[in-house]
Amino acid sequence: MTVKIGMKWASAISTDADTDxxxxxxxxxxxTDLHGEKPDVAFLFISPxxxxxxxxxxxxxxxxxxPQHLLGCSGGAVIGGGREVEHAPAISITxxxxxxxTITPFHLDDDTLPGLDDPPRKWxxxxxxxxxxxxxxxxxxxxxxxxxAEDMLRGFDYAFPQSAKIGGLASGANxxxxxxxxxxxxxxxxxxxxxxxxxxxxxxxLVAQGCRxxxxxxxxxxxxxxxxxxLDKKPALLALQELFEAADEREQDxxxxxxxxxxxxxxxxxGEPLPGDFLIRNLVGMDANRGxxxxxxxxxxxxxxxxxxxxSAAATAxxxxxxxxxxxxxxxxxxxESLPTPPRGGLLFSCLGRGEGLYGKPDHDSLAFANxxxxxxxxxFFCNGEIGPVGxxxxxxxxxxxxxxxxxxx
Numbered sequence: 001m002t003v004k005i006g007m008k009w010a011s012a013i014s015t016d017a018d019t020d021x022x023x024x025x026x027x028x029x030x031x032t033d034l035h036g037e038k039p040d041v042a043f044l045f046i047s048p049x050x051x052x053x054x055x056x057x058x059x060x061x062x063x064x065x066x067p068q069h070l071l072g073c074s075g076g077a078v079i080g081g082g083r084e085v086e087h088a089p090a091i092s093i094t095x096x097x098x099x100x101x102t103i104t105p106f107h108l109d110d111d112t113l114p115g116l117d118d119p120p121r122k123w124x125x126x127x128x129x130x131x132x133x134x135x136x137x138x139x140x141x142x143x144x145x146x147x148x149a150e151d152m153l154r155g156f157d158y159a160f161p162q163s164a165k166i167g168g169l170a171s172g173a174n175x176x177x178x179x180x181x182x183x184x185x186x187x188x189x190x191x192x193x194x195x196x197x198x199x200x201x202x203x204x205x206l207v208a209q210g211c212r213x214x215x216x217x218x219x220x221x222x223x224x225x226x227x228x229x230x231l232d233k234k235p236a237l238l239a240l241q242e243l244f245e246a247a248d249e250r251e252q253d254x255x256x257x258x259x260x261x262x263x264x265x266x267x268x269x270x271g272e273p274l275p276g277d278f279l280i281r282n283l284v285g286m287d288a289n290r291g292x293x294x295x296x297x298x299x300x301x302x303x304x305x306x307x308x309x310x311x312s313a314a315a316t317a318x319x320x321x322x323x324x325x326x327x328x329x330x331x332x333x334x335x336x337e338s339l340p341t342p343p344r345g346g347l348l349f350s351c352l353g354r355g356e357g358l359y360g361k362p363d364h365d366s367l368a369f370a371n372x373x374x375x376x377x378x379x380x381f382f383c384n385g386e387i388g389p390v391g392x393x394x395x396x397x398x399x400x401x402x403x404x405x406x407x408x409x410x
Contacts, residue, residue, distance in 0.1 A: 006344065007097065007201075007344040007345065008034060008096065008097040009094070009096045009097075009344050009345030010030050010033035010095055010377055011030075011092065011094040011095075011379040012026040012092065014092075015088055017089045022090075030065060030093050034097060040069065041071065041103055041195065042072075042094070043070075043094045043138075044057065044061050044072030044091075044092075044182050045073065045381040046073075046078065046090075046180065047074070047078050047088070049088070051074070051172075054074060054180035054187070055180075058180075058187050059187075062185055070184055071138060071183060072180075073140040073142075073381070074171065074173065074179045074180040075381025076172040077381065077382035078092045079366060080092025080094060081379075082367070084362055094377060098200075100200035101201045102198045102199045103195055104195065104196040105193070106194055108127070108146075108192045109145065109190060110146065110147055110148045110191075113152055116154060120158060123158070124159060127194075131162075135197060137156065137160070137167070137195070138194055139152075140167050141169050141170065143171075144173065144179070145176060149169065149396060150395075152192060156394065157394050161392075164202075164204070164389070165388075166205050166387060166388055166404035167349060167402075167404075168380075168387055169384040169385040169396070170383070170384065171383055181193045201406065201408065201409065202408070203404050203405065204403075205403065206322050206388075206402070206405065207400055207401075207403075208275075208365070208400060209262075209280040209318060210280075210315035210400065211262065211280050211308035211310045211315070211318060212309055212311075212314035214247065214251060214255075214306075214309050217305070218239065219231070219303070219304055220300065220302060220304075220305060221301065223299040223301055225299070228261070228293040228294070229290075229292050237286055237292065237293060238291055254309045258310040259283055260307070260309070261281055261297075261308065263278060263281060263299070264277050265277075265278075265390050266391040266392065269304070273304065273306065274321075274325065276321075276322050276390070279297065279395060280397070281295055281297040282295070312358050312360065316368075323369070323372045324372075326405075341407045341410050342407060343376040344376055346373065346377070346378045346379075346404060346406060347379055349380055349381065349387065349388070349402045349403075350380065350382050350383065350402075351383060351386055351398055352384065353398070354401060355382060376405070385397065386402040387402060388400065
């Protein structure tokens with residue numbers, strides 16, 4: 001009988017304004033927690049208060065921690081060690097020892113990205129990874145220079161349909177060339193960087209979109225690209241007006257300021273939609289004369305949609321539902337034959353619009369994760385856009401928390 005050696009994870013964060021002291025704090029903690037072993041991977045996230053020392057921070061992590069691979073970026077707020085540090089200097093490192101896992105680094109930019117009409121082989125060649133190896137991906141990108149980020153995700157889904165993709169867009173910059181990207185021993189300002197993981201590893205992805213449904217699910221009976229023309233054979237604006245009139249005063253206030261459309265992306269979804277089934281997108285305009293709504297997504301006739309409201313209570317309930325659903329579905333998948341392998345560590349890519357601004361208190365999403373997965377250290381950052389899947393397709397989201405949960409294969 002072969003006994004698997006499990007992963008070992010550690011995460012630490014420092015709020016010291018002195019870059020050298022902050023690095024010493026987190027590196028000492030990681031070294032202690034990993035008992036002096038060199039990690040196979042380290043994730044570095046650093047706030048803009050340390051901007052003058054971005055390049056030096058990556059070099060210091062490589063020199064002292066000596067990870068086989070390093071991935072990270074700048075973040076307007078930083079997550080690590082179970083904490084979310086906003087509006088203050090912070091450096092976090094999350095590191096892991098991953099036995100029997102192959103890690104492949106890659107860098108892409110707009111010029112080197114394959115075309116959407118290229119075959120899967122071109123995407124495999126671009127990142128030196130084969131789909132047959134069943135890789136999973138963690139990706140961070142600079143939003144100013146990687147204008148084809150959505151094309152990149154479409155290509156990854158096309159070439160690696162069974163693979164998990166999770167990550168976020170770097171933040172904390174006021175303009176082009178100000179963000180930091182870390183990949184192994186290279187410091188970059190542009191493009192997208194990532195790591196592919198294959199072997200004895202699974203990455204479960206969770207996307208909490210911070211909304212609750214209002215009204216009832218409806219079917220798109222007429223649309224034109226991103227224009228929502230009819231819902232259940234009535235003008236879309238009329239359907240929204242009826243929703244507004246049936247709502248209470250508090251919900252009417254939210255409809256005026258925090259209304260979104262949830263789109264069920266799985267065309268084979270049976271039964272009532274559940275949290276995690278919807279892709280949440282903005283309402284970007286309306287034409288009162290035609291009764292048409294403009295949505296921040298391309299639409300198809302026959303899709304099931306439902307209006308959603310975003311608020312702190314809804315975000316809390318949505319996150320708890322997504323975490324609960326993850327655990328329940330994994331237990332059901334095992335069919336009682338054995339317990340699923342527990343999470344060993346995680347990464348959280350959260351929107352800058354969440355955190356204290358949404359909840360009125362710090363650490364909300366990190367604490368929810370910790371309460372569910374007690375022994376899984378968590379790191380990450382607050383993004384300018386979060387990368388995660390809904391209905392089997394990977395998107396760049398807003399206002400979400402996207403989790404990558406690392407565990408050994410069952």
